[in-house]
Amino acid sequence: MKTKIMPHVLSCSVRECAYNDQEKCCAGAITVNGPEPLCGTYFKSRHKGGMESPGAVGACKNERCIYNESLECASHGIQVTFRSGRPACKTFSEKSEQEVWDV
Ligand code: SF4
Numbered sequence: 175m176k177t178k179i180m181p182h183v184l185s186c187s188v189r190e191c192a193y194n195d196q197e198k199c200c201a202g203a204i205t206v207n208g209p210e211p212l213c214g215t216y217f218k219s220r221h222k223g224g225m226e227s228p229g230a231v232g233a234c235k236n237e238r239c240i241y242n243e244s245l246e247c248a249s250h251g252i253q254v255t256f257r258s259g260r261p262a263c264k265t266f267s268e269k270s271e272q273e274v275w276d277v
Pocket of ligand 1: 206211231234235236239240241242243246247248249252263264265266267
């Protein structure tokens with residue numbers, strides 16, 4: 175098992191999320207889901223939560239992304255925004271058909 179530094183959430187435009195403070199993610203570690211790269215930590219509440227920004231990517235279940243290594247994000251940081259009305263990883267980049275089969 176590898177040890178690595180978690181990439182930061184560089185920006186998040188989902189202001190309504192309980193972990194969002196002026197377009198900065200304050201969650202200690204978010205989870206990105208698959209097969210769509212949706213933010214699994216997104217949560218609406220009357221209260222704001224989290225820690226000091228920037229938040230980090232704790233885990234990513236989207237194996238179709240070129241940055242995904244061992245179900246973790248190996249990018250230098252991600253951006254989160256709305257995609258079809260849902261909070262999603264904007265940094266997601268789909269692997270080619272061949273790369274998917276090679277995993
Ligand atoms: S860039 Fe790719 S691997 Fe990293 S969190 Fe987004 S979807 Fe997951």
